[in-house]
Amino acid sequence: MKTTIYYFSGTGNSLKVAKNLAEKLGHTEVIPITSAIKENSGILFSSERVGIVYPVYIWGIPQIVSKFIKKISKTNKINYLFAIATNHTQVAGSLMILANRLRSRRLKLSAGFSVIMPNSYTLSQKEHSMDNLKPLFTASEKRLDEISLLIKDENECEIERGPLNQRIINTGLINHFVSFIFPWLDIPFSTDNKCISCGLCEKICPVQNIKLRKGKPVWLHKCEQCFRCINLCPQQSIQYLNKTSGKFRYKNPYVNLDDLIKK
Numbered sequence: 430m431k432t433t434i435y436y437f438s439g440t441g442n443s444l445k446v447a448k449n450l451a452e453k454l455g456h457t458e459v460i461p462i463t464s465a466i467k468e469n470s471g472i473l474f475s476s477e478r479v480g481i482v483y484p485v486y487i488w489g490i491p492q493i494v495s496k497f498i499k500k501i502s503k504t505n506k507i508n509y510l511f512a513i514a515t516n517h518t519q520v521a522g523s524l525m526i527l528a529n530r531l532r533s534r535r536l537k538l539s540a541g542f543s544v545i546m547p548n549s550y551t552l553s554q555k556e557h558s559m560d561n562l563k564p565l566f567t568a569s570e571k572r573l574d575e576i577s578l579l580i581k582d583e584n585e586c587e588i589e590r591g592p593l594n595q596r597i598i599n600t601g602l603i604n605h606f607v608s609f610i611f612p613w614l615d616i617p618f619s620t621d622n623k624c625i626s627c628g629l630c631e632k633i634c635p636v637q638n639i640k641l642r643k644g645k646p647v648w649l650h651k652c653e654q655c656f657r658c659i660n661l662c663p664q665q666s667i668q669y670l671n672k673t674s675g676k677f678r679y680k681n682p683y684v685n686l687d688d689l690i691k692k
């Protein structure tokens with residue numbers, strides 16, 4: 430049976446997961462959410478098995494995933510809908526938010542899986558190099574083997590969630606309030622004196638939130654908080670407050686830049 434996977438990815442983890450899963454399932458189309466939401470009319474699925482792969486941001490879901498769900502046509506008839514939330518150990522209530530949003534489009538999330546990947550949140554980055562990340566990639570690959578079998582069987586699985594306190598405090602309270610100011614959370618981004626005006630940040634932002642003015646990036650307050658700009662800046666010149674200077678920058682090593690910025 431054909432499967433369609435829609436994904437959003439900042440630093441490549443979710444793209445890597447989407448691609449791996451597509452290989453394991455076979456006969457699968459992988460579509461960036463950034464291009465799917467450009468449809469003027471309601472989004473119609475081209476297969477009866479559909480998946481959404483996205484990163485957990487601030488214990489919730491990226492705004493662009495919410496926008497995508499709002500655009501899904503209510504006339505879709507599908508057999509099986511699944512989601513994978515890539516995260517760095519705190520999935521919290523993210524997949525439950527997703528299931529609720531989907532319900533409002535008359536869609537039932539049959540399975541919601543958490544897959545742990547390296548951290549893209551530079552502020553809490555503890556790594557110093559790629560060297561320690563290998564076991565995490567091996568574990569996620571194994572996890573995807575299990576998940577792909579469940580998806581092939583179209584198993585109805587319990588939606589994965591973090592502990593109750595994480596769901597109440599982190600998702601229910603913090604994510605809920607932060608979601609009102611989410612696009613403006615780019616105010617603390619800036620460049621330091623290492624910026625060489627190469628313009629890569631403008632080119633790679635998935636939602637065109639960065640424009641170069643007088644050779645320096647300006648953030649336009651429609652930010653998805655994907656942290657692609659800060660992680661991929663070749664000079665490591667982009668900073669968030671004074672909390673990121675000298676910290677390790679991360680991009681999934683198994684995806685290339687062209688794939689990541691494909692619309």
Ligand SMILES: Cc1cc2nc3c(=O)[nH]c(=O)nc-3n(C[C@H](O)[C@H](O)[C@H](O)COP(=O)(O)O)c2cc1C
Pocket residue numbers: 437438439440441442443444483484485486487488489515516517518519520546547548549550551654655656681
């Ligand atoms: C702004 C931001 C917030 C994040 N919040 C969480 C979180 O609440 N819980 C968690 O486990 N990981 C969190 N992460 C880590 C990402 O979910 C994780 O690294 C993910 O795999 C990144 O996927 P991507 O490369 O496809 O963007 C956050 C990352 C960013 C940039």
